[in-house]
Amino acid sequence: MNLSAKDLHQLPVLYRSAVSSLSVARAISLDKNLLDYLEGLVSRAYLLVYSNKRPPKEVIAEFLASRFPITVFFYWKFVAFASGLLTLGFLCGFVLTLNDPERYVSFVPSEVAQGHSPASSTESLKRQLYSENEPADGLTLFASFLFTHNAKIGILCFSLGFAAGLPVVVLLFYNGLILGAMTALYYSRGLGAEFLAWVMGHGVTELAALFFCGAAGLVLGNALMFPGQYTRSTSLALHGRKVVPMVIGAVLMFFVAAVFEGYFRQLVNVVAIRWLVAGGTLFFWVWYFAWVGRKHTSDAGSNLTS
Amino acid sequence: MRAQTLLAEPGTYRICTPEGVNLSFQVATVGDRASAFLLDLAIIVLTTLAIGLLAILSGGETGIAFTLVASFLLFNFYFSFFELRWSGMTYGKRQLGLRVIARDGGSLSADMILARNLMRDLEFYLPLTALAAPETLIPQGRGWGVLVGLGWIFVFALMPFFGKYRLRCGDLIAGTMVVREPKTLLLSDLTLERPIGQEEDQTESQEFVFSTQQLNLYGIYELQILEDLFRRHGEGQASKELLNTVCEKIKKKIEWPRSKWNVDTLRFLRSFYKAQRAHLEKKLLFGERKEQKSSKQSP
Numbered sequence: 341m342n343l344s345a346k347d348l349h350q351l352p353v354l355y356r357s358a359v360s361s362l363s364v365a366r367a368i369s370l371d372k373n374l375l376d377y378l379e380g381l382v383s384r385a386y387l388l389v390y391s392n393k394r395p396p397k398e399v400i401a402e403f404l405a406s407r408f409p410i411t412v413f414f415y416w417k418f419v420a421f422a423s424g425l426l427t428l429g430f431l432c433g434f435v436l437t438l439n440d441p442e443r444y445v446s447f448v449p450s451e452v453a454q455g456h457s458p459a460s461s462t463e464s465l466k467r468q469l470y471s472e473n474e475p476a477d478g479l480t481l482f483a484s485f486l487f488t489h490n491a492k493i494g495i496l497c498f499s500l501g502f503a504a505g506l507p508v509v510v511l512l513f514y515n516g517l518i519l520g521a522m523t524a525l526y527y528s529r530g531l532g533a534e535f536l537a538w539v540m541g542h543g544v545t546e547l548a549a550l551f552f553c554g555a556a557g558l559v560l561g562n563a564l565m566f567p568g569q570y571t572r573s574t575s576l577a578l579h580g581r582k583v584v585p586m587v588i589g590a591v592l593m594f595f596v597a598a599v600f601e602g603y604f605r606q607l608v609n610v611v612a613i614r615w616l617v618a619g620g621t622l623f624f625w626v627w628y629f630a631w632v633g634r635k636h637t638s639d640a641g642s643n644l645t646s
Numbered sequence: 647m648r649a650q651t652l653l654a655e656p657g658t659y660r661i662c663t664p665e666g667v668n669l670s671f672q673v674a675t676v677g678d679r680a681s682a683f684l685l686d687l688a689i690i691v692l693t694t695l696a697i698g699l700l701a702i703l704s705g706g707e708t709g710i711a712f713t714l715v716a717s718f719l720l721f722n723f724y725f726s727f728f729e730l731r732w733s734g735m736t737y738g739k740r741q742l743g744l745r746v747i748a749r750d751g752g753s754l755s756a757d758m759i760l761a762r763n764l765m766r767d768l769e770f771y772l773p774l775t776a777l778a779a780p781e782t783l784i785p786q787g788r789g790w791g792v793l794v795g796l797g798w799i800f801v802f803a804l805m806p807f808f809g810k811y812r813l814r815c816g817d818l819i820a821g822t823m824v825v826r827e828p829k830t831l832l833l834s835d836l837t838l839e840r841p842i843g844q845e846e847d848q849t850e851s852q853e854f855v856f857s858t859q860q861l862n863l864y865g866i867y868e869l870q871i872l873e874d875l876f877r878r879h880g881e882g883q884a885s886k887e888l889l890n891t892v893c894e895k896i897k898k899k900i901e902w903p904r905s906k907w908n909v910d911t912l913r914f915l916r917s918f919y920k921a922q923r924a925h926l927e928k929k930l931l932f933g934e935r936k937e938q939k940s941s942k943q944s945p
Contacts, residue, residue, distance in 0.1 A: 359665050368930055370923050372870040373833045373877070383669045383828035387745065390664075390753040391733035399756065484711035488718035492767075495722060499768035502802065502815050560819060573818060577749070580819025581757040587764060 355385040406636040408589035413633030415555055415583060418562070422512055422554035426547070429516020430523070437524035447521035462529040469531070469538045470609045483602025490546060491594040494553035498560070498587045505561015512554045537611045540618035542600035548625050549593035552586045559583045659811055659823060661751035671825035674744045676806050679824055683770075685738030690720045721771070725763040730756055743827045749811075750821060762816030769815050773803040836876055836919060854909070854917045860900040861925040867938035869926060872919050889915060 343351065362378040369375065412419060437443050441458035456465060493511075500507040519539075526535035559579050567575035600617070608614065658670040694717045701709030728736040734746035734754050746762070748754045776799045780792060806812045811823050875892060878884035893911045896902075896918060926936060 356665070359663070359667050363667055368927060370866055370869055370926055370930065371835055372873050374835065377830055377832040379669060380828040380830035382663075382667065383671065384830060386663055386669060387733065387747065387828075392753045392755050393733065478707055481707040481711040481714075484714045488714050491718065491722075495764055495767050496772070499765045499772075499815075502765065502768055502819065503798070576819050577821030580761045581755065581821060584757045584761040584764070588760060 351385070352389060355382070355389050358382050358385055403585065403588070406632070407585045409629050409633035410636050411583065411585040412552060412589070412629045413637055415559055415586065416629075418555035418558045419551050422508075422551045422558060423547075425509060425512040425554070426516035426519075426551070429513040430520040431516075432513075433517035433520025434524045434527075435520075437521040438528060441525065441528065444521050444525050448518050452518060452522075456525070458525060462531070465526060465529055466531060466534075469534055479602050479606055482606070483598045486601050487595050487598035490549070490598065491591045494549060494590050494594055495587065497550070497553040498556045501557025501560030502564070503561075504565055505558050508554050508557035508561065512550075515550065534611055537614040537618065538605065541605055541608075541614045541621075542597045544618055544621045544625065545593050545600060546597035549590040549597060552590040552593070556583045556586045556590075656810070659749075659825065661747070661749070663751055671747065671828065673811055674742075674824040674826055676812055678742045678744060678826075679806065679812070682736070682738035682742040682744055685741055686725065686736050689737060690724050694720055722767070723763070725766065726760050729759045729763070734759070739824075744824050745827050746822050747825055748821060749817075749823050754822065758820040758822050762814075762820035762822050765814070765816035765819060769802050769805070773799050776800070833877065836873060836916075854914060854921075856900070856918065856921045858925070860902075861922055862936075863900055863939060864922060865936040865938035865940075866926060869919070869922055872915065872922075876915070876919070886911070 358378065358381055362375075362382050365371075365375055365378050433447055437447065444453075444458050454468070456468065497508055497511055500511070523532065523535060526532055560576065560583070563575045563579035564572060570578065600621075604617065605614075608617075655670070658672055660668050660670045662668055694713075697716050698713045701713045725736055729746055732740070735744070739745060746754060746759070748758060776796045780796055802815050805818075806814045811817075813823055817823050872892070875884055875889065879886075879889060889911050893909075893915055896915070897907065897909075929936065
């Protein structure tokens, strides 16, 4: 497997000559064994010559500096659609729960509600938004649970896109519904702004990552349902690999969000700072995707628009 | 005429390299791929268990936190990591001699590898959850609704059974496929070979003389079948009776004179192979390629 530098240097040359030998043999020889041997030889060399190996550092740097924002920028319509779906779910959940608080129970699954319901007192709801200082050990466990849980949902959201994108629509809408119902509960007790500050510190990043995963799923569904000028399999293969940086980026964003949620939210109890962080992250992501993404897209003439 | 030979045989996939040469790869079977996957899965599960055990022994919540993240990374990125490192192979694929290639004949990019492995969620972990605990996926539903939902999930898992290239969902969205690692084995040329223990036999070539008419009957396909037969006979996989049958058929087909009917099978076939190959290769040089006996002669 490991070739020395000298061997590696010779590989392309030898590969070329093997390829031309194969072409010549195919034209003049009928010895099947010889033809098979040459073809096997060329195939093995081909796999080596055209393997795509680059230093990891370079790949990661390029990914963060351009590929991730370019991909998001390229598929912005899908991202907008995904966020629209979640917003729609949010509005439905908000209005419905405001009209009939009992609906909270049917919208919000028990593990998200953490024992809170319309029957809870305002005091206990408020207490949830401001935590006492906890040992850092517990926070790390909390953060890593959040990261793995959310990233798993994100990846599932992407892969469900293969099922014609339909489950992704449901998933996005339903998550919006939960968030809307929770906001309505806190809003009805006059805690609306404080609740949003509590959620959005990490929520901006987390929701954006969820939008990206959902959008990636929708891209797959779209490629499958409406392949346009391509065959379905070509269209899927084309968009599937193109959209992947968005999912990988989203997984990284889930990690960032989990750090914010696990540590920052639990340690900082000042509403103003929470708002500041929410605004700051929002500004950063908009700058990163709109500005960096657009800049590199126009720079490169976009290798994505093929 | 040439295009006909470039058609892929069943069970193989033909790609065109950037040099414009066609190469065919053998499509990996579902069984091989399943075995490779199980091997890899065993590694993932055992590693996760080992990390978890260490975490429990060392105590403290940081250890458990580490286990959580490690198992997430292992389950979701083990395949991507090794396929990136070993250009399209994991430990299991290596053991089974399998490799991922790009279906368009280009190089296997990191995006393709990541795309095909992110889909494992849908193809394996989701159906597994559906088997173990269907109520977590479809919490409140009627019996038939649950059944339809679960059936739908299993379609994704069973994807490789449909379609001739054995693509799973991940291969579909990444534009990849899994093939057998090509083997290379060069045997000696039959026309140079002599029966063991025999000096070069000058008489052999003079013993049997074939006319152009007789050599025009068969094509490349039959020639290579004959070559295959020789090699199998050499390995002891083809019986002498089979050779005799073939010899009789050839003699009938080319209307071998009855007066010389009784011949030594091996010697006859060998010289027929030599003459036939020389004849067809000569025609090949003049740009005439006769694929098989039914192929029409060009004027």
